[in-house]
Amino acid sequence: MGEVIVVTSGKGGVGKTTTTANIGTGLAALGHKVVLVDADIGLRNLDVVLGLENRIVYDIVDATSGNCRLRQAIIRDKHLEGLHLLPAAQTKDKTAVSTDQMEELCDELKREFEYVLVDCPAGIEQGFKNAIAGADKSIVVTTPEVSAVRDADRIIGLLEAAELRDPKLVINRLRVRMVKAGDMMSIDDMLDILAIDLLGVVPEDDQVVISTNKGEPVVVDEKSLSGQAYRNIVKRIKGEDVPLMDMDNDSGLITTLRRLIGLK
């Protein structure tokens, strides 16, 4: 029996979909059988981030409303054998799938897949409630900005109220140089405020944009810093104890950075 992990954030644009795509691709690259569920109905995006936009025939609404069998709606990735996508509907709205249907869907998916990752829509309305309905665990994505952290705090409260205890934090788009200059909140600042466990930190990296342009998640890019960050997150999800990496190659900064990221 697999597990269902929902990726949330509250605020839009902080990298939920990118995070979902990278974690899913990373897990599949390690040989796991994974399905990514795009729960952002009406604003389908996970398909383009994964480069699978041309292969969609049926979607999540077709599958839950009985328009097709679930198996027909699930798309297999071009490169990675274990990677699958259940795309969102683009023409419907967030109420097209009910919380009961979502729970049923997740139950069915986790019988067949080791990991079911649900990409949650932004906001705290019905779409959010649906997306978390069948989840066993949750990830909260934030960026080091006041607005994003505030919304993350709200989401953490709502997740806990929905009995999804112990959400894990992913800090996205951290700019190490700005943190060092005192112009961006550090990892410790955010952990201090949000008081939840850290799953990983992804540095701001041009390579993410380049990879997303091509529809190939950066996690498979061996050379990039962000790819390494996502691979570390994937290992932590699997239960491995991976220390936070150094996010700057400048050797003179390493001591400071180690302190900043809590290694020293």
Add this chain to the structure above:
Amino acid sequence: MIEFLSRVFGKDNTSKDVAKERLRLVLVHDRANVSPQMLHSLKADMIKVISKYMEIDEEALEVNLNSEDSQVALVANIPIKKMKRASND
């Protein structure tokens, strides 16, 4: 310039400190579910009660929630214009 100097000398007012402090305050309100309306009527009631004993500057009165070391406090800054003379004897 002052900002630069205080940064060089390690004073606590980098922009991230400002961000963190603002965030901390906004979360105190968010988490406590205290609405601006509620604070407003609290303020009005306080004015009513305190005015019985002293003359206060209603315009300058400030009531806020504050958090320090995981404790939340209601902080009121109430400037007094003048004390009322005792008239009850």
